[in-house]
Amino acid sequence: MTKVDIISGFLGAGKTTFIKQLIEQVFTGEKLVLIENEFGEIGIDGGFLKDAGIEITEMNSGCICCTLVGDFSKALQKVLEEYKPDRVLIEPSGVGKLSDIVKAIEDVKKDAEIEISGRITVVDGKKAVLYLKNFGEFFEDQVKHASTIVISRTQMMSGEKIEECVHILREENAEAAIISTPWDELSGEAVCRALDHGAEIEEFLQNHSEHEGECGCGHHHEHEGECGCGHHHHGHHHHHADEIFTSWGKETAHKYTDEELDFLLKALSETEGYGTILRSKGIIPMADGTWKQFDLVPEEYEVREGKADYTGRVCVIGTDLKEEELLKLFHI
Incomplete structure (x- = not known):
C-alpha cells in the first residue's frame, strides 16, 4: 500500500521548504516520489529538489485541481507503476483547492493500492488574515480540508500574533493538528507526532463532504451576492484557479x-x-x-x-x- 501525502498551501507559504524538512527528517529511508504542479508556465523550483534525489513530474501547463484532474490521475498512476514508491508527496499549485486534489486521488484509488496518509496545509502566519479576506474561496478550502496545518514564519511573529493566527485557523478547522512552533526548533519526532495526530482525523475527513447550497468557501449562505470567499457570485458556484x-x-x-x-x-x-x-x-x-x-x-x-x-x-x-x-x- 503506497501512502500519499498532500502538502498544500497558498502561494509562497513555504511548502517547498517544509517538504525538504519532511524528506530529511521524517520520511528518511522511504522510497519517495514527489509530484509537484506549478501554476504557471515556468517551473523554477525543480532543480532545487532534484538534489535530494527525488523524481519530479512538473506539470506546468495548468493546475492539478482544475484543468489537469484527468492528467493528474494518469501521472499518479504512472508514478505508482514505474517507481513503486513507499510514499508519494504531492505538492499542488498554491492556488489549488485541496478538496479537488483529494477527489482526484480518490479516483485513482479505485485502480491502485494507495491511501491518503495526510493532508498538510502550510499557512504563512503573517498573511493568513490578508488571504482569508481576499482569496477566501481558495485559502479557506486548503485550511478547512487539512488534517495537519503548519504555520510558517512564526519565528518572525509575536506570541500574541501566533495565538491570533491559530484562533483564525481554528474557526475554519476545529480538528486539525496545528504546528505553531518555528520549524527549525522542531525535531523529526515532533513533526511526526503532529502528522500522526493529523492521520487520526483523516478518517473523519474522508467521511466529510460538502453539501449542496454551500459556496466554494464552505459556508452556507442565505443570500445571493457576496459570499465569504470575497468574490461576488451570481448564485453559488465554484471558481477555478485560472478564472481568477x-x-x-x-x-x-x-x-x-x-x-x-x-x-x-x-x-x-x-x-x-x-x-x-x-x-x-x-x-x-x-x-x-x-x-x-x-x-x-x-x-x-x-x-x-x-x-x-x-x-x-x-x-x-x-x-x-x-x-x-x-x-x-x-x-x-
Whole structure:
C-alpha cells in the first residue's frame, strides 16, 4: 500500500521548504516520489529538489485541481507503476483547492493500492488574515480540508500574533493538528507526532463532504451576492484557479544590475502598478557574471545566490496583471 501525502498551501507559504524538512527528517529511508504542479508556465523550483534525489513530474501547463484532474490521475498512476514508491508527496499549485486534489486521488484509488496518509496545509502566519479576506474561496478550502496545518514564519511573529493566527485557523478547522512552533526548533519526532495526530482525523475527513447550497468557501449562505470567499457570485458556484489568478512567465537574457533587481522587487512588493502580485520568483543573470534567485510574496522578498541556467526565467502570479508594464519592469 503506497501512502500519499498532500502538502498544500497558498502561494509562497513555504511548502517547498517544509517538504525538504519532511524528506530529511521524517520520511528518511522511504522510497519517495514527489509530484509537484506549478501554476504557471515556468517551473523554477525543480532543480532545487532534484538534489535530494527525488523524481519530479512538473506539470506546468495548468493546475492539478482544475484543468489537469484527468492528467493528474494518469501521472499518479504512472508514478505508482514505474517507481513503486513507499510514499508519494504531492505538492499542488498554491492556488489549488485541496478538496479537488483529494477527489482526484480518490479516483485513482479505485485502480491502485494507495491511501491518503495526510493532508498538510502550510499557512504563512503573517498573511493568513490578508488571504482569508481576499482569496477566501481558495485559502479557506486548503485550511478547512487539512488534517495537519503548519504555520510558517512564526519565528518572525509575536506570541500574541501566533495565538491570533491559530484562533483564525481554528474557526475554519476545529480538528486539525496545528504546528505553531518555528520549524527549525522542531525535531523529526515532533513533526511526526503532529502528522500522526493529523492521520487520526483523516478518517473523519474522508467521511466529510460538502453539501449542496454551500459556496466554494464552505459556508452556507442565505443570500445571493457576496459570499465569504470575497468574490461576488451570481448564485453559488465554484471558481477555478485560472478564472481568477493569472500566471505570467518569461525567459530573459537581460543581465540585471543590483540596482535594477532591487528596484523591480520593491516595485512588485510595494506598488499597485503591476496588478495584485501574490507571488513572484525567478532565476536571473547579473551584470557582474553571477546568478541570483529571488522569491517574493506581498510586502516581502528574499534574494539568494543561484546557479547558472541556460537563460534567465521569471514568473509572476496574481490577479489583474499588467503584462505590458511587467515587460518594461523586467527589461524584456
